[in-house]
Amino acid sequence: MITKIIDDFSISFIVEEPDDLLTLRRIIRKGDTMVSDTTRVIKQDKDFSRPDRGERIKIRISLEVEKIALDSVFDRLRVHGTIMESSNEAVSKGSHHSVLIKIGDSFNVTKKKWLPIELKLLKSKEDGFGFVLVAIDKGDCGIGKLKGTHLELMQNLYSGSSGKQYKSSFNIEGFFENVTKMLETTLRDNDIIVIFGPGETKKQFSNYLQKTPLSKKHKIEIVEGIDSGGEDGVYIFIKSKAMQQIMGQSKLAKVTSILEEIMIKAQHKSKKFTMGFEETQKANQYGAIDSLVFSERIIQTHDEEKVIEFLNEAESRGVKVYALDSSTDIGMQVSGLGGIVSLLRFSVES
Incomplete structure (x- = not known):
């Protein structure tokens, strides 16, 4: 979660992962004020318009929080309250509205007083960093992003090396290049790259990464003993003793x-x-x-x-x-x- 202190009473948030929504559920309370972009249906008052339909428009509102609840699978947070201010005159003050917070959303929260436990929860989120797990073999590569205790799997990448017709023309550096491009879209500042899988491919890929700009920005670790690549390799690593040894502080x-x-x-x-x-x-x-x-x-x-x-x-x-x-x-x-x-x-x- 990205946070920015606006003043003694207000903090700005950007949600990055599901665990952030749970932290926010523990922070936002009844009586707080939330400023957020949302949508609302506005009834049309035009000739030939249907009275039972309206136009959904994007507005920015200030909401006094009355109720907050998590979605059953932790991937959304619903905040219900009374509109105090609105960027659209058609949306009246005093009406009720619900804001649905998802990963990638941004908003501000204002409190009369921030409690010590709330500030402690925010600090614990700021201190975290992630691990990008690369389970690579000659045939395929699975990539998982582990942030906190949440694992997000990316789509498997395939090298095309299987089959007799590829044996003479297969270029593993082309495969490594595709994997590196995927890593570039996944990595955040201070994330650590952990590489594992059967055979020597993991070491070859690590050597390849050492020649790229990623090696200057991110620590790279190689793990032995995980004899599977792809998505299965990521899951095996998560349950292994090697995970606890190399990611002991996670x-x-x-x-x-x-x-x-x-x-x-x-x-x-x-x-x-x-x-x-x-x-x-x-x-x-x-x-x-x-x-x-x-x-x-x-x-x-x-x-x-x-x-x-x-x-x-x-x-x-x-x-x-x-x-x-x-x-x-x-x-x-x-x-x-x-x-x-x-x-x-x-x-x-x-």
């Missing part, structure tokens, strides 16, 4: 480590972990939680407002809170465990 690696520790404690019948909302909520009341992981399922199956209040309260107590979606296997694993799990500093009696 959110996904930290979450994977937390889940592994919870599974070990469960096998040993330890009580220093929780599963499910009620159990985790109780542990938080005692200040026992060290780390907490939740998925979209917890918001789908429980009262959204109560879940958001709980997450903010837990983080205010110093709990490390991580969000997951269904883009990775580990996100689906947390959903299967009730949508929320935590590691405890000390056990809490049920």
Whole structure:
């Protein structure tokens, strides 16, 4: 998420990834003011126009927030409220309107006072960087962008090397050039390129990248032991020990480590972990939680407002809170465990 402080009360936002929408859901509150571009249907008052139809126009409004809710799959955020100002005279002040926030949208939020937890959430988003995962083989290449705990897969690229008719004329540098062009459209500042796959192709591609401008802007890492290319290779890497070793400071690696520790404690019948909302909520009341992981399922199956209040309260107590979606296997694993799990500093009696 890109943010810019306008003054002591207002901040500008640009949404970059699904996780940003969840952060915004935890930041925007009833009574805040949002300034955003949106569309609204304006009834026409012309000869021969149908009274039941209008024209959808683009307007800029200032909205006093009354209600905010996440879409069920975390890819949209709906903000409902009362229009305070409008760029079109046909849209009256005081009328109600909903703004749908999606990836790529920009808007401003003004508050009477920014709470410490809200500023903390914003700072954690500013500090992040991403990994671009390249699972390359002689025949194809899969590219995934990992930002936070969200994985976005690009379309597979194929080299055309398969088949006897290509053996004498195949030029692997042409394939590498196409992969590099795809990387140029995917990479952001400070992103790290991680290359893996079977055979020697990964090293050849790394050597190719060293001769391009990308090598001056981005760190390049090669990972051994992942014997698949393409989309399958990306998924295998995400679940591998190699991912935790090379991306140890990433959110996904930290979450994977937390889940592994919870599974070990469960096998040993330890009580220093929780599963499910009620159990985790109780542990938080005692200040026992060290780390907490939740998925979209917890918001789908429980009262959204109560879940958001709980997450903010837990983080205010110093709990490390991580969000997951269904883009990775580990996100689906947390959903299967009730949508929320935590590691405890000390056990809490049920």
